[in-house]
Amino acid sequence: MxxxxxxxxxxxxxxxxxxxxxxxxxxxxxxxxxxxxxxxxxxxxxxxxxxxxxxxxxxxxxxxxxxxxxxxxxxxxxxxxxxxxxxxxxxxxxxxxxxxxxxxxPVYKLLGGRSNKLLAYASTGEIVSPEERAERAQLLVEQGFKAMKIRFHHEDVREDLKVVEAVRKAVGNKLDIMVDANQGWKMPWDVERTWDLKMACQVAKELEQLNVFWLEEPLPSHHFELMAKLREMVSLRIAGGEMNRNWYDFREMNKHHVLDVYQPDVALAGGITQVKKIADLVQGSGAWFSPHTWSNGIGLLANLHLAAAVSHCPYLEFPYDPPVWSVDRRDFVQQEPLMIDSDGYLIVPEKPGLGIExxxxxxxxxxxxxxxxxxx
Missing domain, CATH: 3.30.390.10 (Enolase-like, N-terminal domain)
Structure with a gap:
């Protein structure tokens, strides 16, 4: 051929x-x-x-x-x-x-075939009021989700913390909650100051009290030494790496034990081929591999194949924040949008290849x- x-x-x-x-x-x-x-x-x-x-x-x-x-x-x-x-x-x-x-x-079998399914966490994308986010969280529970991720980006981080508090109060322990601080990288026009180590630590301590599952990108993605220090200062998991494009970034991060959860995306940072090597590296050192998937439905599907094949992390990111970010929008080029089953799992397609229709x-x-x- x-x-x-x-x-x-x-x-x-x-x-x-x-x-x-x-x-x-x-x-x-x-x-x-x-x-x-x-x-x-x-x-x-x-x-x-x-x-x-x-x-x-x-x-x-x-x-x-x-x-x-x-x-x-x-x-x-x-x-x-x-x-x-x-x-x-x-x-x-x-x-x-x-x-x-x-x-x-199917690709996941060629890559290792560890499992044919993973629990999905609903990765939300909008900034909304605590009340609105709590209502949406309750709907996620009804749909079968076992975890969700909340984005931070209010001007005052105390407003972000109120959102997490409202969700935890509304859903109790029915959902694991991740938090994305979005401090790892910037849009081209964003010149605002990012968090420093002290701020990241203060926020992490607050989130520990709310039983947050992991804190994602609390510091700029190139601050390896500071991220490693933060990881030692707090008890909750520290996640990141979604926009670190080069394999040697992950070699250095792994060497210095920078993260608990590594999140390279196959569509953005090395393809399935290189990201599998990164996953093997970090998991061999005791960390988790749980890729970023926020590109489109095909990118999500490709990350699902790799994660199901090799990942020890219980969750995979599922970009989903209805009504404005729905599966129909995310997967508009696909015949059938990808959705969880009633138990909260994403099932890997068994068709040859990635299963794209x-x-x-x-x-x-x-x-x-x-x-x-x-x-x-």
Whole structure:
């Protein structure tokens, strides 16, 4: 089997009402999705998505004529492109989808097959009042969720803490609660000060009293030494790493025991191929691997395959904050949106590859000829 072409198409879903992401002061009125199609001379096509593939144009020839199973070779090329131009890791996802289709196996079985399901935590995205968040949390319990994540980003962190207090009071111990401080990275226009070690410690101590399961990104993602100090100062788990793009970041973080929970995303930071190596590394040192999945439904699906195959963490992130961030919006290019079962589990598809079924009607309706950078 040989690769005959690599095709990239862009799709844009209007969002009305807009999605007001906690990490972005500008309401999001559009949601961009880029799909990579890897075609072969045997009629099989691999599909990947999760990032905009900025920087890939002009490099298609580096893959045409190659054996899709030469995954280590391909990842080296993608890594080189990443260094010079931009993140193109959805191509790795498409190659794994293709390998699964060629072998007749779901990707999670090719990666280790530890389990075919994981509990999902509802990863919320909006800043809302304590009362509204408590009401939404109760609805999550009714749907079968066993955990949720609350975003911080009020101007005064005490207002964020009130949200966690309200949710804990409303749901008791029916939900594990994670908190995302969103201090790890910034949008291009964000020049506000991030937390320092003292602030992060003070907030973590407050969250300990509320039995929070983990605190995510309490410090900038490059402050390895400070994060390690924070981890020693508090009893709750410290999570992070979702936007650390390079494998050697995780080597150093693992060496210095920076995190309890490592969250590299296969669509953003190394593809399935490199992130599996990161997962093996950190889990071998006693930490958890629980990937970030906030790209789109295909990115979520790819992370599910890897996490189910190798992860010891009980939970996987499930971007979900209805009514404004629904599965229909997140998975608009897919035939069937991914949803938990009645017990709160995400079940891995047993179809060959990643199990992606595209919604051809939606693709025709929302295809565009260029990328709206910043709308992902």
């Amino acid at each position: 040989k690769i005959t072409s690599v095709e990239i198409k862009h799709y844009l879903l209007p969002l009305e009402p807009p999605f007001k992401a906690a990490w972005d002061p500008e309401p999001r009125r559009k949601f961009a999705t880029t799909i990579v199609y890897v075609h072969t001379d045997e009629g099989l096509t691999g599909i990947g998505s999760g990032d905009l593939m900025v920087g890939f144009e002009g490099h298609e020839h580096l893959f045409i004529g190659q054996d899709p199973f030469a995954i280590e070779r391909h990842v080296q090329v993608i890594d080189n492109i990443n260094f010079h131009y931009g993140r193109c890791w959805p191509l790795d996802l498409a190659l794994w989808d293709l390998i699964g289709k060629a072998t007749g196996q 595209l919604n051809e009607e939606a693709l025709k309706k929302y295809e565009i000829n260029h990328v709206y950078v910043g709308e992902e």
